Amino acid sequence: MGIFKNSRIFVKIFFLFLIVLLLSVFSHVLVAQKVQQEFLRKQAKSITRQIVLTRQWIAGLGGVWSKDTYSKTHGFLSQYSEPSSDGNAAAVFYLHNPALATREISTLADIRHGYNFRVVSDRFREPKNKPDLFESKALKRFQTQKMAYTDGFQDGLYRYTEPLFVKQGCLKCHGKLDQDVKEPMKTILLEKYGQKAFDYKVGDVRGIVSIKIPQQTLVTLLSSIFTVWNVLIGVISILLFYLFTRFMIVKPITQLTHVANKLSEGQIDIDLGTAEIKFNTKNEISQLALAFERLRKSFEIMYRKLASR
Numbered sequence: 583m584g585i586f587k588n589s590r591i592f593v594k595i596f597f598l599f600l601i602v603l604l605l606s607v608f609s610h611v612l613v614a615q616k617v618q619q620e621f622l623r624k625q626a627k628s629i630t631r632q633i634v635l636t637r638q639w640i641a642g643l644g645g646v647w648s649k650d651t652y653s654k655t656h657g658f659l660s661q662y663s664e665p666s667s668d669g670n671a672a673a674v675f676y677l678h679n680p681a682l683a684t685r686e687i688s689t690l691a692d693i694r695h696g697y698n699f700r701v702v703s704d705r706f707r708e709p710k711n712k713p714d715l716f717e718s719k720a721l722k723r724f725q726t727q728k729m730a731y732t733d734g735f736q737d738g739l740y741r742y743t744e745p746l747f748v749k750q751g752c753l754k755c756h757g758k759l760d761q762d763v764k765e766p767m768k769t770i771l772l773e774k775y776g777q778k779a780f781d782y783k784v785g786d787v788r789g790i791v792s793i794k795i796p797q798q799t800l801v802t803l804l805s806s807i808f809t810v811w812n813v814l815i816g817v818i819s820i821l822l823f824y825l826f827t828r829f830m831i832v833k834p835i836t837q838l839t840h841v842a843n844k845l846s847e848g849q850i851d852i853d854l855g856t857a858e859i860k861f862n863t864k865n866e867i868s869q870l871a872l873a874f875e876r877l878r879k880s881f882e883i884m885y886r887k888l889a890s891r
């Protein structure tokens with residue numbers, strides 16, 4: 583602090599300006615982060631909407647069939663071979679249920695190219711649908727409180743989750759066994775998964791949609807908000823501060839110091855340049871100059887009295 587006490591006014595003001603500048607950059611970054619989160623949330627919401635719609639479409643159809651092909655890594659729920667009438671090889675159809683189709687589509691979405699998603703459940707049949715810590719926390723919150731979504735940043739990623747509600751179409755495969763689930767689906771599901779995942783009710787939270795989007799780094803964030811214009815405004819502000827300090831504060835004080843020195847050397851007929859200053863001025867430095875002028879005048883009177891003795 584001692585250094586600051588003895589340093590030039592300009593240095594003090596410059597440091598003050600620097601602190602204000604840094605605080606303003608910091609507040610800009612906070613705002614940009616908020617805007618980024620808002621933007622990512624909107625993006626995640628619309629991705630989720632698309633996933634939910636796709637699943638609803640597949641559920642409405644009772645699953646979708648592919649002819650002769652299916653993904654080797656994901657498999658299929660059921661298969662059906664068309665009877666061959668002319669001796670050629672029969673076409674084979676494979677059934678894709680919503681959870682399976684979601685997994686198949688999600689492997690196409692690469693995080694390096696924008697985003698990644700999956701549907702997870704606490705009572706998963708498929709190990710790939712096991713939730714991680716962020717997801718199981720979100721799922722628990724959705725099951726206990728009414729919340730539209732949860733989100734946050736983790737390991738350079740924006741993470742977003744939304745509850746997945748059971749709709750009427752889901753009951754074809756998840757409803758009451760003796761009422762909603764019809765043959766042949768009933769046998770297929772019972773054979774493949776046993777009694778699991780039935781008795782869902784419309785409105786239940788059965789799982790969550792989980793989205794991951796890469797977060798912008800601080801550098802890209804800063805370069806997205808600060809342009810050459812901001813730099814220019816910064817330079818102009820520094821210049822204005824410099825000119826103000828130099829000509830409105832430092833220069834008049836230096837001049838006053840100069841005349842005060844002369845006064846101390848006994849030179850009492852100097853012009854302090856106070857002729858143009860109004861006596862009721864609000865400028866503190868002008869007030870100081872007027873006080874000096876009064877001091878000078880009383881010196882003058884004193885000298886004259888001394889000389890006339």
Ligand code: HEC
Pocket residue numbers: 637638640641642644645659678679680681682701702703705706707708709711746747748749751752753754755756779788789790
């Ligand atoms: C055509 C039958 C079918 C329909 C319709 C269906 N599901 Fe499923 N669902 C399954 C099967 C089979 C599984 C387990 C295997 C898997 O994940 O592919 C499953 C799994 C799930 C899972 C857990 C993921 C897992 O691995 O266990 C959730 C959650 C789920 N379904 C919710 C729904 C919702 C919500 C709907 C309605 C939009 C729906 N399902 C419609 C057949 C279906």
